[in-house]
Amino acid sequence: MGEILSLPFMQRALLGGILVGILASYYGVFIVQRGLSFLGSGLAHAAFGGVALGLLLGAEPLWVAAIFTIVVALGIAWVRLRTNLGGDTTIGIFFAVSMALGIVFLFMRKEYTNDAFAYLFGSILSVTERDLWMTAIVCVLSLFSWPLWKRWSYATFDRELAQSDRLPVVRDDYYLSILIAITVVAAIKVVGIVLIAAFLVIPAATARLMSPTFRLMTILSVLTGVVSAVCGLFLSYYLDVPSGATIILLQAALFVSAMILKTLFRHKA
Amino acid sequence: MSEPAIRIDHLHVRFDEYYVLQDIHAEIQEESFVAIVGPNGAGKSTLLRTLLGLVIPTEGNVTIFGKEPRNVPADRIGYVPQIKTMDRSFPAQSIELVLTGLNRRWPWTKSKEDYEKALAALEKVGAAHLAKRALSKLSGGELQRVCLARSIVRQPRLVMLDEPATGIDAVGEADMYRDLELYRREAKATVVMITHDWHVAMHHADRVLLINQKQISFDAPSVALSEENLRRAFGHIGHEHGLLSLVKSNG
Numbered sequence: 001m002g003e004i005l006s007l008p009f010m011q012r013a014l015l016g017g018i019l020v021g022i023l024a025s026y027y028g029v030f031i032v033q034r035g036l037s038f039l040g041s042g043l044a045h046a047a048f049g050g051v052a053l054g055l056l057l058g059a060e061p062l063w064v065a066a067i068f069t070i071v072v073a074l075g076i077a078w079v080r081l082r083t084n085l086g087g088d089t090t091i092g093i094f095f096a097v098s099m100a101l102g103i104v105f106l107f108m109r110k111e112y113t114n115d116a117f118a119y120l121f122g123s124i125l126s127v128t129e130r131d132l133w134m135t136a137i138v139c140v141l142s143l144f145s146w147p148l149w150k151r152w153s154y155a156t157f158d159r160e161l162a163q164s165d166r167l168p169v170v171r172d173d174y175y176l177s178i179l180i181a182i183t184v185v186a187a188i189k190v191v192g193i194v195l196i197a198a199f200l201v202i203p204a205a206t207a208r209l210m211s212p213t214f215r216l217m218t219i220l221s222v223l224t225g226v227v228s229a230v231c232g233l234f235l236s237y238y239l240d241v242p243s244g245a246t247i248i249l250l251q252a253a254l255f256v257s258a259m260i261l262k263t264l265f266r267h268k269a
Numbered sequence: 270m271s272e273p274a275i276r277i278d279h280l281h282v283r284f285d286e287y288y289v290l291q292d293i294h295a296e297i298q299e300e301s302f303v304a305i306v307g308p309n310g311a312g313k314s315t316l317l318r319t320l321l322g323l324v325i326p327t328e329g330n331v332t333i334f335g336k337e338p339r340n341v342p343a344d345r346i347g348y349v350p351q352i353k354t355m356d357r358s359f360p361a362q363s364i365e366l367v368l369t370g371l372n373r374r375w376p377w378t379k380s381k382e383d384y385e386k387a388l389a390a391l392e393k394v395g396a397a398h399l400a401k402r403a404l405s406k407l408s409g410g411e412l413q414r415v416c417l418a419r420s421i422v423r424q425p426r427l428v429m430l431d432e433p434a435t436g437i438d439a440v441g442e443a444d445m446y447r448d449l450e451l452y453r454r455e456a457k458a459t460v461v462m463i464t465h466d467w468h469v470a471m472h473h474a475d476r477v478l479l480i481n482q483k484q485i486s487f488d489a490p491s492v493a494l495s496e497e498n499l500r501r502a503f504g505h506i507g508h509e510h511g512l513l514s515l516v517k518s519n520g
């Protein structure tokens with residue numbers, strides 16, 4: 001145990017995994033309760049487009065992806081506000097366009113894209129110091145935005161009521177979109193593009209099953225996110241399988257346990 | 270005469286190219302109870318949302334206690350929205366919803382003082398026993414009471430309600446009007462309520478505004494309305510002669 005912890009790549013993966021686990025499961029609470037689970041998929045595919053663009057330009061893929069994903073997230077929020085297209089339709093359009101762009105970018109690159117694998121499925125070996133910087137930035141932003149929990153929660157419950165109480169609901173939503181977008185990108189190396197959506201949603205859904213209040217849901221979601229990220233990373237190392245899949249399977253196991261517990265308690269009560 | 274609680278002057282509201290309200294004029298005095306009635310889609314909720322500052326007038330203006338709606342301190346106004354916009358699956362206890370009325374934020378922690386205020390408001394509407402109950406497990410009538418408690422916990426001078434009786438049985442409805450009336454007397458507050466029920470408008474409000482075809486087509490103290498007139502007005506909405514005869518018979 002002490003031995004793996006002394007490996008620099010493992011230290012980076014763990015630090016990244018813990019931070020990203022906290023962030024994703026924290027924002028996941030709003031995503032799940034607002035019925036926007038599909039947003040995670042949409043942004044992950046936007047991130048794919050961004051990573052591909054980064055590879056094509058020879059720039060740092062995650063940083064290009066961050067900008068690309070933020071633009072898409074704001075685009076989704078804007079279209080949703082301006083039209084009465086449902087969230088899923090809007091996200092579906094951006095989803096497909098980003099994916100198509102990503103494919104075009106990868107083809108234009110011509111070289112063999114072996115490195116794309118780490119981005120798609122997550123790999124603990126691939127977390128670099130620069131990736132951690134991005135994670136650190138979202139963490140700091142999120143920490144400063146902590147008071148917004150009360151506003152986002154209020155608007156999640158009833159947007160109109162929050163607006164009638166003079167909350168800047170629209171501005172808050174754009175800000176939430178930006179933070180979720182950077183979180184998605186920060187999670188790419190640990191979880192992989194393919195599974196990020198689940199990473200955002202499962203901890204919050206698990207917490208939802210057991211929480212009588214939104215506050216408890218937030219706390220339990222973050223706990224689930226962190227525990228599954230840490231355990232998943234270790235398992236991934238020992239079993240030599242991609243870290244993303246391991247983490248998600250653990251989360252799914254927790255979700256099923258919560259489901260069973262809930263059913264048992266129902267029967268007793 | 271003192272500044273009215275609400276002054277609506279030459280108000281027009283347009284969504285895209287379509288006018289929803291056209292040239293509305295009204296003054297609502299403090300401590301009065303005004304009912305707004307009218308057919309579906311007449312613009313009642315839009316008018317209320319304009320008074321709350323949620324809709325910006327296309328033309329004309331609206332003042333609440335002499336100020337633009339957005340500049341009125343939020344704790345002066347209590348709003349009971351249509352419950353259908355709420356997320357009923359939101360994990361929360363009733364008392365947390367009441368606390369949003371105090372702090373205008375979803376509560377993370379609750380101070381003892383706030384908690385007691387919220388509980389007192391619930392008590393006032395006979396819902397103290399619901400404090401710890403999950404919002405998702407409340408009946409429509411129970412939720413409506415919690416919303417009423419939420420709106421009065423901040424001791425507003427103006428309470429606005431949008432169809433508060435939807436989905437409530439007759440007993441629950443009568444209780445709610447009694448609690449509302451009690452608060453109005455105690456706090457000397459003004460009440461503006463949208464309702465679809467003419468009887469309610471007549472018996473509980475002291476003035477009735479009928480909104481129809483984008484305008485206030487009828488504005489009278491409720492004592493001047495006889496049941497027969499009301500029936501006729503309701504039956505003749507949109508028919509010029511119906512409304513005319515109604516106004517004539519009111520003098």
Ligand SMILES: Nc1ncnc2c1ncn2[C@@H]1O[C@H](COP(=O)(O)OP(=O)(O)OP(=O)(O)O)[C@@H](O)[C@H]1O
Binds near residue numbers: 308309310312313
């Ligand atoms: N945000 C909006 N954008 C466009 N049109 C709107 C908007 N809000 C309301 N409308 C339109 O304005 C008209 C008036 O709506 P409003 O909700 O004010 O009616 P109402 O009198 O409250 O009706 P109801 O009795 O059904 O509640 C309707 O035709 C509605 O379609």
Ligand SMILES: [Mg+2]
Binds near residue numbers: 313431
């Ligand atoms: Mg309405």
